[in-house]
Each structure stands twice: as C-alpha cells, then as structure tokens.
Amino acid sequence: MRLQFILSEIWIGLRRNLSMAISVVLVTMVSMYLLGLGLLAQRQADTFKGYWYDRVQVTIFMCTEDSGEPACDKKAVTEEQKNAIKAQLDQMRPLVKNVYYESEQQAYDRFQKQFRNSPLAGNVRVGDIPQNFRVQLSDPTKYEVIVSSFEGAPGVGAVQDQKKVLDKFFKGINYITIFSFVLAALMVLCAVLLMATTIRQAAFSRRRETGIMKLVGASNFTIRFPFMMETLLSSLLGAAAATGLLWATANYGFNRYLNQLILDQAFIGVSDVWAITPWMVVGVAVLSIGTSWVTLWRYLRV
Amino acid sequence: MIRFENVTKVYPRSSRPALHDINLEVNRGEFVFVVGQSGSGKSTLLRLALREEQATRGTVLVAGHELGRLPHRKVPRLRREIGTVFQDFRLLPNKTVYQNVAFALQVLGRSGHAIRQVVPETLEMVGLQGKEKRLPHELSGGEQQRVAIARAFVNKPAILLADEPTGNLDPTTSLEIVRLLDRINRTGTTIVMATHDDDIVNQLRKRVVELDNGEVIRDENQGVYGAAR
Known part of the structure; x- marks a missing residue:
C-alpha cells in the first residue's frame, strides 16, 4: 500500500510538473553527452597511444639520386653504406628491438595501401x-639516440621519428578532452542548479500536501522521497x-565511418x-x- | 496530557512576548476552550503544543514528550498523537472526501485494508456518509470542516487541537461542528479549541481558559465566554 501510494505520488508529481521534468531530462542528457564525449576522447587517446606506441618507429631514409639533403650530395646510397647502417643498428640492441628493411617497391606498396581512399595515392610513383x-625501439622515448647516431651518416638522407608527430596529435586530443570536460562541468553545474530549482518549485506547488503530511505526522522520508525519486527518475532518463x-x-x-575510412583497430567503439x-x-x-537531499533539507523542513 | 510550565514565547523581531509565563495543565479527556481577542496568544499556544514553534523559555509537555528536548526526527511521532483542525479547513482540492481522509493514513504507511475499514467509519461518525466521492468545492463550509475533522480524527489521536474551527461558519453550522467535537471528546480524546465564538462557549459550558496579551487571566470549569468582563 505504502509503495503504491508513494509511486502514485511520484507519478502525479511528474505529471503536474511535466515541463520542468522534461527540462531536467534534457539538460542532464546534454551534460552527460558532453561528459561522455570527454571520457570517450580520453579513451580514444589511450587507444591511439596503445596502437601507435606499439608500432612507433624511427625511420632512417636512405639517400637517392634526387635527395635534397646536403649529406647525400646527390648520390644514391651504396650497398656497403646500407650494410654499415644495418650493422650499426644491430649493435644497438636491446634499445633497438626490431629492424625492418623496406625497399622502394615495398614503401610504394604500403603507401598505396594506407592511402587507398585518398587522391594522394595516384600521385606517388615507385622511387x-x-x-x-x-x-622499432624497446623504449620509444629514447629516439634521440638513434637520431643523433644516424643523422648525417654516409648514405642517410633523413631520420624521422614518428613519436614526435604523434605527440603533437595527442596534444591535440588532450586539448579536445580538456575542453569537453570543461563544457561538461559547466553543463553538470547547470543540471544541478536546474534540479534544485525544479525541486523548489515542486515543493512550493505542493506545499498544501506537504503541509498536511507534516501535520498528520508523516515521516521526513515519506514527505521527501517522492521529490527525490522524481528528480532521480528524470535525471536517469537524461543519462x-x-x-x-x-x-x-x-x-x-x-x-561505420572512421574505421573504414582510415584504419581499423585504432578507434574506440561501442564497447567503450x-x-x-x-x-x-x-x-x-x-x-x-x-542535490535533492540538500535542496529538500533547506526548503522542506518539518 | 498537555502541560505548560512557565512558558514564554517571544517571536523573533518582536519585542512583546506572544505568551508570557504561562502555566496550564490539560488533563486526559478534557475539553478546553481557549478564548481571547485576536493576538492574545491562542494560536501561539496551539503552535507550541504542535511543536511548530518552540518555547523561548519554560517547559512544554505534550503526550509524554518534553517538546524542548524532542529531537527533530521524532516530531512526526508527536504529531501522530495530535489531530489538528483549522479555520480554513486545509483540504486537498483535487482529492475526494474519501481520498482526503485516507491521505492522512496513507502517508503514515497504513495498510489498504485498514484504510478501507477506518475511513468509512470515520466519515459516518462525522456525518458524511454518502458524500465520499464529492470534491471539497462541492461541499458546504460545514461539510468541509467535517472532512477536516474526519482527517484529524481518523488516526485516533489522543489530542485534537482546533484553531478557530468555526471561524468561517454560520452560527447553526458552528454549533453542529462543536457538538461533533464534543462527541469526539466523549470517545476519550482531549480537545483544545481556540475560539472567539461566545455563543458556542456559553452553550457548551466547558472549561474556559482566557488569554489576554499572552497571559492567562481566567481558567474556570464550566465557564462562559465573557465572565471576567
């Protein structure tokens, strides 16, 4: 009986204060969406980091006849130079975890595959x-060692560290995350203030009922519970x-979109x-x- | 049942005390009229007994509770032992007669079975049988006050406080209402009724406590309204 009575009170309260309840639902929805986007962006950054840091590589490009770098002196790398570089890399284990050699044809193939959806692919030729x-380094933060050892070495055109590029990208993601958290915090504040206002308004519009409840000796719980549940229900609906x-x-x-467009595995999904x-x-x-506890404590005293 | 010992009540932002050093004892089963002009302290007396206000000085004892020491969370328990009736009825306009009375039991968590049994009994006692499904605005003032009395009494309180219950009613209806309170009094319920309806006080010949400027100036059994003047 009691439960049924309280449920009917909640239902009546929600119906009577429908517009306020809807606004609580919507504001909670927007604030939680923003907060969720922030959290997802954070997880996206982590996923990216996990994905890329596993693959992060320092790439040592060899000289070609068309190289613009002064160290190359317009001469393509020789077999001896290549062997010397390979030998030097082998000496640098265990910092150097793996070394892959990529020929011009292989580099071309990989590029074609990676950018198959992009108009860029058509403009690139073998060579x-x-x-x-x-x-591949066992500790990606120590890329400087490789850079300093090979930059300017005979036959080496350029040393490129992917981590540097990625870090810029992660910084970008971080800013987005912080921005969405700040927005979410403001929206959450909005939601809290709106909930408090809604409760105050509901308490005012039902002061006759609550007055009678107090007079006949209803417990604080009985008087406040419906207000609390109304707020909880609206905000959970918003969530x-x-x-x-x-x-x-x-x-x-x-x-559906990004994963097909760029890379698989590197993006968060529904499970996140x-x-x-x-x-x-x-x-x-x-x-x-x-919020309702504090508001009711302030505005609905026995 | 109710005892005031040297009770003084000063409202904030008021220099003059609403009640000044009041001593009053109401025994179980008594019917007491509290009379006096507007502003004499009648309502304050009832509000103190209900613990809607707290005494500035002195001790208020109601149904075994010392109200000055009663923790906030136990106030509802006190109020379950007190029924209250007001001049303005205070009914819920969108609930029927039956629902208004049942409401008092529902918020106390009584079972549906008990409610279905007690509410019709109480409505019959106050003379509202057959009008259970009416809404308050479809009733006369006297009938509305009967609903309020039924609501106050449905939980069988030990004490019934009535603050000017006949203030909005014509003389005949007023007398009917007080007769109803008298009937309730005979079931053993202590009744304290604040009023300035001299006709009623003179007809019923009950104990009369007269307040003037916050002080008890007369307390006599089987009194009349204006004996002191």
Missing part, C-alpha cells in the same frame, strides 16, 4: 619514397538518452560506450540524490 630502415546518443556517435561515427555508461549512471544518481 618517390626512398628505401629505408624502420627501427539513458545521453548513453543512446553516445552509442549512436560511437556506432555510426566511429565504427558501455564501459563508461555505469560511471555516468552512478554519477547522475549521486548528483541528483545529493
């Missing part, structure tokens, strides 16, 4: 990308909607959305219960 050694939006973003944005969902739901629940 445009020099033959090179791709060096559910936000999860739906994040799922759509991950599924249609990342899975499910991983952050429990945190968002718990966060929303704590936030709405906390």
Whole structure:
C-alpha cells in the first residue's frame, strides 16, 4: 500500500510538473553527452597511444639520386653504406628491438595501401619514397639516440621519428578532452542548479500536501522521497538518452565511418560506450540524490 | 496530557512576548476552550503544543514528550498523537472526501485494508456518509470542516487541537461542528479549541481558559465566554 501510494505520488508529481521534468531530462542528457564525449576522447587517446606506441618507429631514409639533403650530395646510397647502417643498428640492441628493411617497391606498396581512399595515392610513383630502415625501439622515448647516431651518416638522407608527430596529435586530443570536460562541468553545474530549482518549485506547488503530511505526522522520508525519486527518475532518463546518443556517435561515427575510412583497430567503439555508461549512471544518481537531499533539507523542513 | 510550565514565547523581531509565563495543565479527556481577542496568544499556544514553534523559555509537555528536548526526527511521532483542525479547513482540492481522509493514513504507511475499514467509519461518525466521492468545492463550509475533522480524527489521536474551527461558519453550522467535537471528546480524546465564538462557549459550558496579551487571566470549569468582563 505504502509503495503504491508513494509511486502514485511520484507519478502525479511528474505529471503536474511535466515541463520542468522534461527540462531536467534534457539538460542532464546534454551534460552527460558532453561528459561522455570527454571520457570517450580520453579513451580514444589511450587507444591511439596503445596502437601507435606499439608500432612507433624511427625511420632512417636512405639517400637517392634526387635527395635534397646536403649529406647525400646527390648520390644514391651504396650497398656497403646500407650494410654499415644495418650493422650499426644491430649493435644497438636491446634499445633497438626490431629492424625492418623496406625497399622502394615495398614503401610504394604500403603507401598505396594506407592511402587507398585518398587522391594522394595516384600521385606517388615507385622511387618517390626512398628505401629505408624502420627501427622499432624497446623504449620509444629514447629516439634521440638513434637520431643523433644516424643523422648525417654516409648514405642517410633523413631520420624521422614518428613519436614526435604523434605527440603533437595527442596534444591535440588532450586539448579536445580538456575542453569537453570543461563544457561538461559547466553543463553538470547547470543540471544541478536546474534540479534544485525544479525541486523548489515542486515543493512550493505542493506545499498544501506537504503541509498536511507534516501535520498528520508523516515521516521526513515519506514527505521527501517522492521529490527525490522524481528528480532521480528524470535525471536517469537524461543519462539513458545521453548513453543512446553516445552509442549512436560511437556506432555510426566511429565504427561505420572512421574505421573504414582510415584504419581499423585504432578507434574506440561501442564497447567503450558501455564501459563508461555505469560511471555516468552512478554519477547522475549521486548528483541528483545529493542535490535533492540538500535542496529538500533547506526548503522542506518539518 | 498537555502541560505548560512557565512558558514564554517571544517571536523573533518582536519585542512583546506572544505568551508570557504561562502555566496550564490539560488533563486526559478534557475539553478546553481557549478564548481571547485576536493576538492574545491562542494560536501561539496551539503552535507550541504542535511543536511548530518552540518555547523561548519554560517547559512544554505534550503526550509524554518534553517538546524542548524532542529531537527533530521524532516530531512526526508527536504529531501522530495530535489531530489538528483549522479555520480554513486545509483540504486537498483535487482529492475526494474519501481520498482526503485516507491521505492522512496513507502517508503514515497504513495498510489498504485498514484504510478501507477506518475511513468509512470515520466519515459516518462525522456525518458524511454518502458524500465520499464529492470534491471539497462541492461541499458546504460545514461539510468541509467535517472532512477536516474526519482527517484529524481518523488516526485516533489522543489530542485534537482546533484553531478557530468555526471561524468561517454560520452560527447553526458552528454549533453542529462543536457538538461533533464534543462527541469526539466523549470517545476519550482531549480537545483544545481556540475560539472567539461566545455563543458556542456559553452553550457548551466547558472549561474556559482566557488569554489576554499572552497571559492567562481566567481558567474556570464550566465557564462562559465573557465572565471576567
């Protein structure tokens, strides 16, 4: 009976205050969506790091006859020079984990494959990308050692560290993450203030009922519980909607579009959305219960 | 049942005390009229007993609780032992007569079975049988006050406080309402009724406590309204 009564009170309350309830749903949805995007961006950065740091390589490009680098002196690398570089790299183990040699044809093939959807692919001919050694390091942060050892060495055109390029990219992702967290924090603040206002308004519009409840000796719990549940329900609905939006973003944005366009494995997917969902739901629940508790304590005293 | 010992109440931002050094004892099963002009302290007396206000000085004892020491969370328990009726009825306009009375039990978590049994009994006692499905605005003032009394009494409180319950009613209806309170009093419920309806006080010949400027100036059994003047 009691449960049924309380449920009916909650239902009546939500219906009577429908526009406010909807606004709580929407504001919670937007704030949780932004927060979720921030969290997903963070996970994306981690996924990228995991993906790329495994593959990160220092590439030592050999000289070609067309090389612009002064060290090459317009002469292509000789077999002896190549062997000397290879031998020197072998001496640098265990810092050097793996060395792959890539011929001009192989470099061309890889490029064609990587950029098969891009108009760039058509403009590149065999020989445009020099033959090179791709060096994988056991500790990617120590790329300087390789750079200093091989830059300017006979037959070496250029030494390129991918990590440097990637770090710029990760910095970019980090800024996006911070930005979305700041936006999310502002929206969460909005949501909290709106919840508090909604409760105050609901408490005011139902002051007759709550007044009678107090008079006949209803417990604080009975008086406050419906207000709390209304807020909780609205905000959880908002969190559910936000999860739906994040799922759509991950599924249609990342899975279907980006993964096919660029690379597989390097992007987050729907499973990442499910991983952050429990945190968002718990966060929303704590936030709405906390907000309503404080607001009710202030505005609905016995 | 209710005891005021040297009770003084000063409202914030007011220099004059609303009640000044009041001593009053109401025994179990008594019917007491509290009379006096507006601003004499009648309502304050009832609000203190309900613990809607706290005494500035002195001790208030109600149904075995010392209200000055009653923790906040136990106030609801106190109020379950007190029924309250007001001049303005305070009914829920969108609930029927039956629902208004049942509401008082529902918020206390009573079972549906108990509610279905007690509410009709109480409505019959106050003379509202057959009007269970009416909404408050479809009732006369006297009937609305009966609903309020039914709601106050449905939980069988030990004490019933009535603050000017006949203030909005014509003399005949007022008398009916007080007769109803008298009937409730005979079931053993202690009744304290604040009023300035002299007719009623004179007809019922109950104990009369007169307040003036926050002080008890008269307390007599089987009193009349204006005996002191």
